[in-house]
Amino acid sequence: MSIQRTLSIIKPDATRRSLVGKINAKIEDAGLVIIAQKMLRLTKEQAKAFYKIHEERSFYEDLCSNMVKGPIVVQVLEGDNAVKVYRDTMGATNPANAEPGTIRHEFGESIDLNSVHGSDAPETAAQEIAFFFSQIEICRE
Numbered sequence: 001m002s003i004q005r006t007l008s009i010i011k012p013d014a015t016r017r018s019l020v021g022k023i024n025a026k027i028e029d030a031g032l033v034i035i036a037q038k039m040l041r042l043t044k045e046q047a048k049a050f051y052k053i054h055e056e057r058s059f060y061e062d063l064c065s066n067m068v069k070g071p072i073v074v075q076v077l078e079g080d081n082a083v084k085v086y087r088d089t090m091g092a093t094n095p096a097n098a099e100p101g102t103i104r105h106e107f108g109e110s111i112d113l114n115s116v117h118g119s120d121a122p123e124t125a126a127q128e129i130a131f132f133f134s135q136i137e138i139c140r141e
């Protein structure tokens with residue numbers, strides 16, 4: 001047993017289509033607990049800072065533009081092996097390659113409108129959680 005936390009973002013393409021409840025059901029069905037959650041709208045500067053790791057990639061500008069098109073829901077998920085469990089629950093980056101039943105397979109529209117973000121390792125999860133949440137906003141301390 002290794003209890004971890006991971007950062008989830010329900011992206012603008014999904015909030016626009018009112019998919020927050022359906023995505024949260026998939027998260028909870030996977031055994032993950034939503035221990036913090038809020039809706040906000042990123043500025044372009046904030047989106048660029050969050051995705052700085054990708055700044056050399058060809059898709060960086062489009063990615064940041066897509067992230068500011070509407071509100072997002074940011075969440076802290078907790079559970080056994082939460083980083084990998086949530087990656088598995090999201091499915092592959094490209095919805096066309098995502099397994100049936102995953103969030104991206106069910107709801108993703110394309111590789112750039114793929115409905116959710118999830119941290120890729122415990123270390124990045126800690127950084128990404130701190131980007132959005134202060135200690136007082138996270139339950140179950």
Ligand code: UDP
Nearest residue numbers: 059063092093111112113114116117118120
């Ligand atoms: N992305 C894209 N085109 C690509 C690769 C990635 O638009 O060829 C977008 C996509 O929205 C993805 C995000 O950039 O979710 C971050 O990419 P990453 O490789 O970290 O994928 P993820 O961890 O989200 O599966």
Ligand code: MG
Nearest residue numbers: 117118119120
């Ligand atoms: Mg990633």
